[in-house]
Amino acid sequence: MAMSLLPLALFTLFFVQPLAAIDPNWYDASATFYGDMNGGETMQGACGYGDLFQQGYGLETTALSTALFNNGLSCGACFEIRCVNDPQWCIKEVNSITVTATNLCPPNYIDGSWCNPPHQHFDLSMKMFTTIAIYQAGIIPVQYRRVPCNKIGGVRFELRGNPYFLMVLVYNVGNAGDVYRLDVKGSNTGWIEMTHNWGQFWHTGVNLVGQELSFWINTSDGKALMFISVAPSNWQFGQTYQSSLNF
Numbered sequence: 001m002a003m004s005l006l007p008l009a010l011f012t013l014f015f016v017q018p019l020a021a022i023d024p025n026w027y028d029a030s031a032t033f034y035g036d037m038n039g040g041e042t043m044q045g046a047c048g049y050g051d052l053f054q055q056g057y058g059l060e061t062t063a064l065s066t067a068l069f070n071n072g073l074s075c076g077a078c079f080e081i082r083c084v085n086d087p088q089w090c091i092k093e094v095n096s097i098t099v100t101a102t103n104l105c106p107p108n109y110i111d112g113s114w115c116n117p118p119h120q121h122f123d124l125s126m127k128m129f130t131t132i133a134i135y136q137a138g139i140i141p142v143q144y145r146r147v148p149c150n151k152i153g154g155v156r157f158e159l160r161g162n163p164y165f166l167m168v169l170v171y172n173v174g175n176a177g178d179v180y181r182l183d184v185k186g187s188n189t190g191w192i193e194m195t196h197n198w199g200q201f202w203h204t205g206v207n208l209v210g211q212e213l214s215f216w217i218n219t220s221d222g223k224a225l226m227f228i229s230v231a232p233s234n235w236q237f238g239q240t241y242q243s244s245l246n247f
């Protein structure tokens, strides 16, 4: 296995590509899997999402290597992935899978993990990996491209923190899927630009307790959408508010 991957390793080392926008081109990467067949994540990962089944992501998910993760800003982006150039391990009848980025595959400098920079690597749920490749492969060469995300229902906003530090987790974002700017507005304030905290958590120090909240999202494809009065004035920390809108 290690032998057959050497050319791939060299290729990845010399041709580092940035995270592609939604476009028809395929980019080279590699893929492994984590967990077992039922293994979705139910604990908070590096994107900040919680129970992926509850949040609508299910098993159609992947963790991204550092080179693709973009410090969390790639969380929520969707990828079409196909197994390539490996007749022994690729399942020929299946063209591709589509997954949402929901976690980071952390770099591991001790045993030369595929998730170390500058590798473009996907650590898939086992269910997704075994859809395109034979389980025993362990690691496979793949190609990927950004595709629009199809989400059911509106964008959701989970409110955390305290009156002096409001944290907002944005999820279930359709189309581009990855938020790169979030603004919040209380019923008594103007628009306030929130600061990227980690994963898809954004924060502000402005106290908005007791005010109706609206949000304004910019996604990586240059689109923007306003979500007016998503949370009522009696909103609570720990609650999630769903808009009826999506991208």
Ligand SMILES: *[C@@H]1O[C@H](CO)[C@@H](O)[C@H](O)[C@H]1NC(C)=O
Residues within 6 Å of the ligand: 181, 217, 218, 222, 223, 224
């Ligand atoms: C966000 O979207 C708005 C509306 O389209 C646009 O005016 C603004 O420049 C965008 N912000 C960023 C940082 O791209």
